[in-house]
Amino acid sequence: MGSRGGEDVGAEAAAQLRDLQLRVVAGVAAAENAADLELALREGLKHLQGLREREGERERERASLLRAKGHEAEETKEVHILHFNDVYNIAAREQEPVGGAARFVARVLELREKEDDSEAPLVLFSGDCLNPSMLSTTTRGAHMVPILNNACVSAACFGNHDFDFGIDQLTRLMANCEFPWITSNVRYRPDGGNLLAGAEEFLVIERADGLRIGIIGLVEYAWMATLSTIEEEDIEYEDFVECARRLGPRLRSQHRVHLVIALTHMRLPNDERLAHEAGDVVDLVLGGHDHDYEVRCVEPHKVWVIKSGTDFRELTEMRVRVTGRFALESDAANPERFRVEVVMRTRHEINNTIVPHERTQELVEMFNEKVAQDMNQVIGESAVPLDGIFAHIRTRETNLSNFVADIMRVGTRSEVAILNAGTLRLDAIVEAGTITLGDLRGILPMVDGLVVLEVPGSRLLEALENGVSKVPATEGRFPCVAGVSFTADYALEPMHRVSNVSVGGEPLEKDRLYRVCTKLYLANGKDGYSAFQDCKVLVDDECCPVLPTLVRNHFAALDVLNGFNCLSRRYGHTFMKAVHKLETFAKKKKTGALYVEPVVDGRITAVNLT
Numbered sequence: 030m031g032s033r034g035g036e037d038v039g040a041e042a043a044a045q046l047r048d049l050q051l052r053v054v055a056g057v058a059a060a061e062n063a064a065d066l067e068l069a070l071r072e073g074l075k076h077l078q079g080l081r082e083r084e085g086e087r088e089r090e091r092a093s094l095l096r097a098k099g100h101e102a103e104e105t106k107e108v109h110i111l112h113f114n115d116v117y118n119i120a121a122r123e124q125e126p127v128g129g130a131a132r133f134v135a136r137v138l139e140l141r142e143k144e145d146d147s148e149a150p151l152v153l154f155s156g157d158c159l160n161p162s163m164l165s166t167t168t169r170g171a172h173m174v175p176i177l178n179n180a181c182v183s184a185a186c187f188g189n190h191d192f193d194f195g196i197d198q199l200t201r202l203m204a205n206c207e208f209p210w211i212t213s214n215v216r217y218r219p220d221g222g223n224l225l226a227g228a229e230e231f232l233v234i235e236r237a238d239g240l241r242i243g244i245i246g247l248v249e250y251a252w253m254a255t256l257s258t259i260e261e262e263d264i265e266y267e268d269f270v271e272c273a274r275r276l277g278p279r280l281r282s283q284h285r286v287h288l289v290i291a292l293t294h295m296r297l298p299n300d301e302r303l304a305h306e307a308g309d310v311v312d313l314v315l316g317g318h319d320h321d322y323e324v325r326c327v328e329p330h331k332v333w334v335i336k337s338g339t340d341f342r343e344l345t346e347m348r349v350r351v352t353g354r355f356a357l358e359s360d361a362a363n364p365e366r367f368r369v370e371v372v373m374r375t376r377h378e379i380n381n382t383i384v385p386h387e388r389t390q391e392l393v394e395m396f397n398e399k400v401a402q403d404m405n406q407v408i409g410e411s412a413v414p415l416d417g418i419f420a421h422i423r424t425r426e427t428n429l430s431n432f433v434a435d436i437m438r439v440g441t442r443s444e445v446a447i448l449n450a451g452t453l454r455l456d457a458i459v460e461a462g463t464i465t466l467g468d469l470r471g472i473l474p475m476v477d478g479l480v481v482l483e484v485p486g487s488r489l490l491e492a493l494e495n496g497v498s499k500v501p502a503t504e505g506r507f508p509c510v511a512g513v514s515f516t517a518d519y520a521l522e523p524m525h526r527v528s529n530v531s532v533g534g535e536p537l538e539k540d541r542l543y544r545v546c547t548k549l550y551l552a553n554g555k556d557g558y559s560a561f562q563d564c565k566v567l568v569d570d571e572c573c574p575v576l577p578t579l580v581r582n583h584f585a586a587l588d589v590l591n592g593f594n595c596l597s598r599r600y601g602h603t604f605m606k607a608v609h610k611l612e613t614f615a616k617k618k619k620t621g622a623l624y625v626e627p628v629v630d631g632r633i634t635a636v637n638l639t
């Protein structure tokens with residue numbers, strides 16, 4: 030009993046207890062009958078009650094004394110943060126800042142070690158790393174995992190491109206990440222409404238010095254709804270402001286967090302809305318999705334919104350000061366808000382002067398070599414030769430151009446797809462039989478951005494006119510099309526050659542708006558496609574899947590149907606939905622196995638082509 034309270038209080042309590050013991054023992058000893066004994070014991074209990082009450086009073090006094098001390102003693106603790114987002118290419122480029130994963134990791138480690146922090150800095154990543162890049166077409170994103178682990182990432186949120194190869198592939202890769210993925214506001218219906226891809230709802234970091242940091246992950250609806258590997262109706266989306274308003278207070282009251290950081294993958298105006306409307310519950314917004322370096326201080330709560338560039342070329346270092354009464358035990362119902370200031374913020378560029386991190390450089394080289402070896406890897410099978418000869422694909426419809434355009438149309442849920450034949454670089458025939466990664470790389474060596482536009486029928490006609498305007502010259506602008514068919518009469522003047530246009534089997538309506546997928550390059554009016562300029566963008570290039578990924582996923586899907594590749598029961602459902610759409614242009618062998626057999630189906634009828 031003497032262990033409670035301070036020294037003198039303890040001694041006093043012990044003396045009182047001894048006194049009570051003596052009195053009870055004396056009373057019990059003097060008792061001559063049961064009634065006397067009962068009286069003595071009752072007397073003892075009464076004293077014991079008084080003793081307990083006095084102890085309680087002392088306890089309360091002591092607590093209020095401590096509270097008063099805590100009230101006076103505000104403390105300041107500092108958090109050292111390194112932030113980056115949207116990384117795609119692990120190799121350095123020519124011009125400064127050269128970037129590259131090896132120099133990036135070197136700089137992160139240097140910044141981590143340079144400061145004599147008692148606590149390791151937080152390395153926070155705001156999503157998009159598994160795709161797109163040429164390397165990803167081969168590795169399906171796997172190469173990024175060891176690199177992010179080398180960069181000592183503490184936590185990450187999902188970006189749209191992290192779903193490019195499906196949820197199954199993402200969760201496989203997540204299992205090897207030495208850090209948690211946090212995305213708080215998207216649930217997945219087929220998985221019983223659990224957080225999408227098994228993400229964490231939030232992370233609480235408890236530092237040895239008593240500072241507790243809460244991290245949430247928030248994404249916007251726009252890109253969630255356009256993912257090519259997930260169906261929109263399977264997603265249960267919570268507005269990011271509502272989610273922040275739900276989790277921020279909960280982190281403070283239940284988890285006694287002093288600082289709340291939101292990792293986001295959304296456009297800047299949405300980050301600003303988050304900071305504006307939830308700045309009383311979120312202290313700092315670290316975002317991705319935009320590739321420009323951006324810094325904003327958003328009123329009325331003066332919350333910083335930071336985007337740290339792209340592609341391992343930039344990173345943000347900051348020091349955040351958290352001030353409050355750490356000694357005070359937080360009142361759960363009404364948690365105290367700590368003051369948060371960004372006291373240092375530096376934009377670091379990853380330039381040529383940085384000595385690459387050796388182990389990461391080895392990884393980069395290893396992956397590049399592996400890609401060269403993987404070129405023989407079989408990704409699918411075609412029953413027919415695929416015609417990619419320039420003289421053919423740049424003047425007429427071929428089965429290869431139809432195949433790529435069909436995949437592009439289905440993969441972006443568009444009515445029409447138009448691609449310039451100049452995108453297909455092979456200039457050869459891929460023999461019937463197995464198709465390798467090398468063939469795919471030969472056909473589509475570049476990762477070109479795609480967009481989905483809202484195009485009036487009149488503009489669509491103009492675009493087709495431009496496409497056939499240079500024939501018989503073998504110009505790259507010649508269109509590969511899907512969802513549309515037309516006649517081109519080469520006896521007529523350029524820009525007056527196209528007739529009989531129909532979309533989805535119906536005659537073209539000049540005033541109707543069509544959902545058209547094309548290359549960003551053409552949407553910007555290049556190769557004479559000025560008809561697409563100023564058309565409303567429905568899905569931008571950052572949110573669209575890229576062609577090599579769509580083709581790879583197409584074959585991966587056939588693999589699943591063929592039983593060569595198993596999907597987990599957890600996420601198989603959604604991938605299979607996408608697969609059934611692809612089945613429309615897959616053929617079945619007698620054995621039941623699936624392969625492709627693209628044909629020339631007369632979608633471009635050439636008249637007077639010499």
Ligand SMILES: [Zn+2]
Pocket residue numbers: 115157188189190294317318319571
């Ligand atoms: Zn993104």
